[in-house]
Amino acid sequence: MDNTAFQQVIHLQNVQFTWANNPSPTLVIDQLQVQRGEHLFIKGPSGCGKSTLLGLLTGINQAQNGSVTILGEDLSQLSSRQRDRFRADNIGYIFQQFNLLPYLSVIDNVTLPCRFSKQRLTRVAAPLEQRAEELLTKLHLSPALLHKPVVELSIGQQQRVAAARALIGNPPLIIADEPTSSLDHDNRTAFIELLLEQANQVDATLVFVSHDPTLEPLFDRNIDLRQVNQAGELA
Numbered sequence: 001m002d003n004t005a006f007q008q009v010i011h012l013q014n015v016q017f018t019w020a021n022n023p024s025p026t027l028v029i030d031q032l033q034v035q036r037g038e039h040l041f042i043k044g045p046s047g048c049g050k051s052t053l054l055g056l057l058t059g060i061n062q063a064q065n066g067s068v069t070i071l072g073e074d075l076s077q078l079s080s081r082q083r084d085r086f087r088a089d090n091i092g093y094i095f096q097q098f099n100l101l102p103y104l105s106v107i108d109n110v111t112l113p114c115r116f117s118k119q120r121l122t123r124v125a126a127p128l129e130q131r132a133e134e135l136l137t138k139l140h141l142s143p144a145l146l147h148k149p150v151v152e153l154s155i156g157q158q159q160r161v162a163a164a165r166a167l168i169g170n171p172p173l174i175i176a177d178e179p180t181s182s183l184d185h186d187n188r189t190a191f192i193e194l195l196l197e198q199a200n201q202v203d204a205t206l207v208f209v210s211h212d213p214t215l216e217p218l219f220d221r222n223i224d225l226r227q228v229n230q231a232g233e234l235a
C-alpha cells in the first residue's frame with residue numbers, strides 16, 4: 001500500500017486511554033486530525049499526557065476505546081508485530097533523551113532506522129552513508145564529528161544526530177517529544193527551524209510536543225492538549 005496517498009495522516013476518534021492500575025483515564029479525545037504536510041505543535045504542562053498521546057500515535061500505547069488511524073491504518077487492527085513494523089517503516093521519532101546508541105558513531109546512529117526498515121532503506125536514493133552525511137550537514141553538524149562515538153558530542157550536537165536519524169529514509173510522519181528541553185532558547189529556535197525545513201523537503205508531517213509555549217509561532221497549527229483532552233473533566 002502506498003501510504004503517501006493519504007491526505008489525513010492522523011485521525012483519532014472517540015479515543016480513551018487509561019494506564020494500568022490507574023483509576024481514571026489519562027486521555028479522552030473525541031477527535032484529532034492532522035493533515036499531510038502539517039507542522040503541528042502540541043503544548044501542555046508536564047504530566048498532562050503529551051508523551052502518552054505520542055505513544056498512541058506510534059502504537060506503543062493501545063487505546064482501550066476508539067480508533068487511532070495513522071496513514072489510513074487502524075492501529076488497533078494490527079498485531080503487536082505489525083505495529084512494530086508499521087512504526088519502523090513510517091515514523092521517525094525524536095525522543096526527549098534522544099535514545100542514541102552511545103558507543104556507535106554518529107553515522108551509524110543515523111543510518112540505523114534503515115537497517116530495521118527495508119522501506120526506509122529503499123527510499124534513500126543516494127548511498128546510505130552519503131545521505132546520512134547530507135542530512136547532518138543540512139542540520140549543521142560538523143563533518144569532523146561523523147565518525148566519533150555520540151558520547152563525545154554535546155547535547156546540541158546529539159540533538160542534530162537524533163533529528164537526522166528521524167528524517168533518514170523519508171518517513172511520512174515525524175514525531176518529536178520535547179527534544180529541545182535541555183537547550184537555551186536561541187538554540188531551540190534554530191534547531192526547530194532546521195527540523196521544519198528538512199521535514200518540508202521530504203514532505204513529512206510533523207507533530208512536535210513541548211511544555212514551552214514560546215515555540216508556538218514556528219508551527220502551522222497549535223493545540224493545547226488540555227483543550228482536546230476531556231479526561232480531567234470526567235473526574
Ligand SMILES: Nc1ncnc2c1ncn2[C@@H]1O[C@H](COP(=O)(O)OP(=O)(O)O)[C@@H](O)[C@H]1O
Nearest residue numbers: 019020026044045046047048049050051052053
Ligand atoms: N508508564 C506509565 N505508567 C503509568 N502511568 C503513566 C506512565 N507514563 C505516564 N503515566 C501517567 O500519565 C500521565 C501523563 O504523563 P505523560 O504522558 O508522561 O505527560 P507529559 O508527557 O505531558 O509530561 C501522568 O499522570 C503520568 O503519571
Ligand SMILES: [Mg+2]
Nearest residue numbers: 050051052177
Ligand atoms: Mg512527556
